[in-house]
Amino acid sequence: xxxxxxxLIRTIYGIDWTAVDARARGLAAAAEIMSPEVxxxxxxxxxxxxxxxxxxxxxxxxxxxxxxxxxxxxxxxVEETASGEIVLTGVIHARGRHSRxxxxxxxxxxxxxxxxxxxxxxxxxxxxxFSG
Amino acid sequence: MSQENVELVRRVTDVMDVEGxxxxxxxxxxxxxxxxxxxxxPAWPDSATYRGVExxxxxxxxxxxxxxxxxxxxxLIPVDDKVVALVRWRGRGKASGAQGEISIAIVWTVRExxxxxxxxxxxxxxxxxxxxxxxxx
Numbered sequence: 001x002x003x004x005x006x007x008l009i010r011t012i013y014g015i016d017w018t019a020v021d022a023r024a025r026g027l028a029a030a031a032e033i034m035s036p037e038v039x040x041x042x043x044x045x046x047x048x049x050x051x052x053x054x055x056x057x058x059x060x061x062x063x064x065x066x067x068x069x070x071x072x073x074x075x076x077x078v079e080e081t082a083s084g085e086i087v088l089t090g091v092i093h094a095r096g097r098h099s100r101x102x103x104x105x106x107x108x109x110x111x112x113x114x115x116x117x118x119x120x121x122x123x124x125x126x127x128x129x130f131s132g
Numbered sequence: 133m134s135q136e137n138v139e140l141v142r143r144v145t146d147v148m149d150v151e152g153x154x155x156x157x158x159x160x161x162x163x164x165x166x167x168x169x170x171x172x173x174p175a176w177p178d179s180a181t182y183r184g185v186e187x188x189x190x191x192x193x194x195x196x197x198x199x200x201x202x203x204x205x206x207x208l209i210p211v212d213d214k215v216v217a218l219v220r221w222r223g224r225g226k227a228s229g230a231q232g233e234i235s236i237a238i239v240w241t242v243r244e245x246x247x248x249x250x251x252x253x254x255x256x257x258x259x260x261x262x263x264x265x266x267x268x269x
Binding site: 042045046047049060061062063064066067068071092093094095096097098099100101102103104105125 | 176177178194195196197198199201221223224225226227228229230231232233234254
């Protein structure tokens with residue numbers, strides 16, 4: 001049976017972050033799940049950048065809407081690698097806003113929970129980056 | 133002739149691969165016939181066919197603006213007056229930095245040492261079939 005942390009985190013996946021209503025729901029769900037001081041290290045393959053707090057996360061997803069007409073993290077597997085450590089792997093499905101070109105990429109996200117709140121997330125484009 | 137066609141296409145794709153689409157644009161225009169045709173895969177949303185360097189130039193500019201695209205050319209296959217380019221495009225968002233990839237095929241038609249048509253196939257196997265080649269795994 002998946003832990004409550006794993007069930008919680010799944011609620012912010014499968015969302016099209018470029019759609020206004022879906023993004024609003026996603027950000028509301030993220031605010032429930034994430035600690036206000038959450039840090040999110042984006043995939044090293046796309047630059048060494050750390051998002052600090054929910055505000056940076058919201059700015060990041062607003063950038064997705066500028067760039068893409070569709071951007072979705074579709075989860076294929078959820079693994080609890082240790083207590084409070086959840087790894088999700090899957091495929092990003094996206095579409096360029098003006099090119100309309102369908103694009104995809106594998107992703108791996110490692111979430112760390114403390115007392116039911118996400119305090120850290122690390123991302124990678126390598127599906128095995130955080131394998132247990 | 134097939135090898136000459138490959139060399140002409142390679143002149144453009146080499147610049148696309150190394151310096152990017154913007155740098156390749158004038159090289160492409162120089163190699164293109166004035167009535168060049170740009171035919172997009174029907175599976176590409178809002179796809180259309182454009183004709184002439186002016187229309188083709190405009191569609192290239194229109195489609196590039198929110199993502200930085202990198203291209204890797206994996207193979208150039210000559211077939212009669214065509215060259216099938218198997219390419220991988222990586223698009224990176226200018227605002228978010230998020231990126232994704234797609235592997236496609238572009239069939240270039242070359243006549244009298246000028247590029248007369250580009251046909252885009254989101255499914256590489258369909259491109260190979262279209263020029264009479266067997267599918268590749």
